[in-house]
Structure formats: C-alpha cells, structure tokens
Amino acid sequence: MTQTATQAETKSFDVTFECLATNAGKMRTDMTATMTAPDQQSFSLATDEGRFHGGDGSAPPPLALFAGGLASCLVTQLRAFSKRLRIPAGEITVSARLHWRGHQTGRDPYTTEPVGFELDIDLNSDAPVADQLALIEAAKKGCFIEQTLARENHIAHRLRAGSDWITA
C-alpha cells in the first residue's frame, strides 16, 4: 500500500468464501469452506442436530457455528486493531448471547426471526476507557459479520432443475 505521512489513499479489497455443504439424508451436513480471496485456504466443517431433532449429535448445530463466527470475528478485530491503534489489551474475552424465536402452526414448517444479539467485551486493559471504547468502535466497523448483521441483505437462491439453474 502506497501512502505518505500527509495523504493516505483509500484502497479496497475483496474477501470471498465458498462453502460446499452436503447432506446425505439424516441431519448431519459435511462441508468444505474455502477462502477464495485474498488467500486460498480450505477447511472441513460439519454440523448435526441432537437426537431430539432427529440427528446423531455428531457435530455442533448450525447456530453454534454462527455464534462462534460472530464472537470470534469481533475478537479477532479487537486483537488486530489493538496493535494497530496501540491501545493495549490483555486476554480478550467476548461473551455473546444470541436469541431467536420460532413460530409453529400445527404441523406446518415453522418460521423464524431474530430477537436480539448481545456482546459483552472484557479487554483486560489498563488503557483509558475512552480508548477502549474507540477500539471497540473500530472493531465493530472492521468486523465483517457485525457489518453484515447491521443491514438488510438480499440472499440470492437458485435451484438446479436438470441442466438449468432457476431462481428460487
């Protein structure tokens, strides 16, 4: 990145992931999640449901991955920006609470909605509270997942129908 002390240029960068998820028939889903930019790296993940929901409890449920992604994304930005902003932090803990509600009519498929998300942050820092708040503010803006949750997203779906893909 080219910059001078007096004028810093703004540059944009793309971060892209792909995830291929396969479900053979029960509740377990096996996945390969691949970062495709800026680096290329693949990871194996799996989810399952508990026995009560017809699964085998062989892996965390999808919402556990979501909760972990949200909490760790903020933690990671707090750590990275602590260094960049020179606001020291000790062991960082984030305690997240996530709440959804489902609505079930008879045997119809249920519908769902988010109720609330709360994140309690302990920076274990001796820095002035104002600096700690500034660090959190920077981390929120740099947290890909928080910025996603903060707005309405359109998710595009397609269904494979023979050799065609049709909008779903």
Added chain:
Amino acid sequence: MTQTATQAETKSFDVTFECLATNAGKMRTDMTATMTAPDQQSFSLATDEGRFHGGDGSAPPPLALFAGGLASCLVTQLRAFSKRLRIPAGEITVSARLHWRGHQTGRDPYTTEPVGFELDIDLNSDAPVADQLALIEAAKKGCFIEQTLARENHIAHRLRAGSDWITA
C-alpha cells in the same frame, strides 16, 4: 403440541445460544458455544488466521464458521421440511458464495461491508419443480440465519470497566 384437523394453534418457541470466546494474545480464539434453549448442549470451537495475517493457521477463520453456519442452516431446514412437507429430496447440496469488501485508508483500521450472498441448491429430487421451490421457500423462512441476514439487526455491546458494564 395440541391441534385438531380443523384448527391449528400457533405456538412460539425460543432458541438461545451463548458463546464465550477467549483470545490470549495472538490471532487464535478458543470458544465454548452453548445452546441454552430449547436444549442444553455445549461445543468447543476455535478460529485462527493464516500466517499472512499474523496467525498460526491452527483453525478456520471466523468467516469460514459464518459461511458454514449459513449453508448448513439452510441444508438442515431443507432436510427437515422435506420430510414434513413430503417433498422427497435425495442427497442435498448447497453451494454458497459469500462476498465482502474492505476499505483501507493508510494504516487506519479498515472498514467492511457485505457485497453479496448466493446459494445454489441441488435437491437431487424427482419432485415437480414447483414443489421443490415450495420446499426452498419454507426452508428460507425456517432458516434462523437467513432470516437474521434479511433484516437490520441491532447488536448490543457492553465493555467491562472495573466492576461495571458500560454501553459500548
């Protein structure tokens, strides 16, 4: 659930998770994600960054968990509602593409925004396309993560300051 053939009552249910995330100083974050309702179950998760970003590559990055949560949540609802709606599905695959953009000015902490999310669904089903589309529609509405992404969420942050928690 009490219901009759002629009139089905709507009941609501809460789904809650907690996640405690700890970062000791490098980029790795260790977590315990706990479903607290309707069941109680805990899972260990971890994230890390690659070496290029100052991590050790010991675990997937936060966005891989997010991608996996999104894809598997939809897959799980497709499977569950396939049974409930009696729309048969074979091996289900969801191929997800997730795109974010970051903006970096000089050495300032970068800011981020979502660009787009695409999910390609293959139900490997002989059911009429209209039925398959109906199944996808039900799964979208029942997918906690899709319903979260589809709206603007307020995320509440608090910072520990001594023995107090202050709004961040």
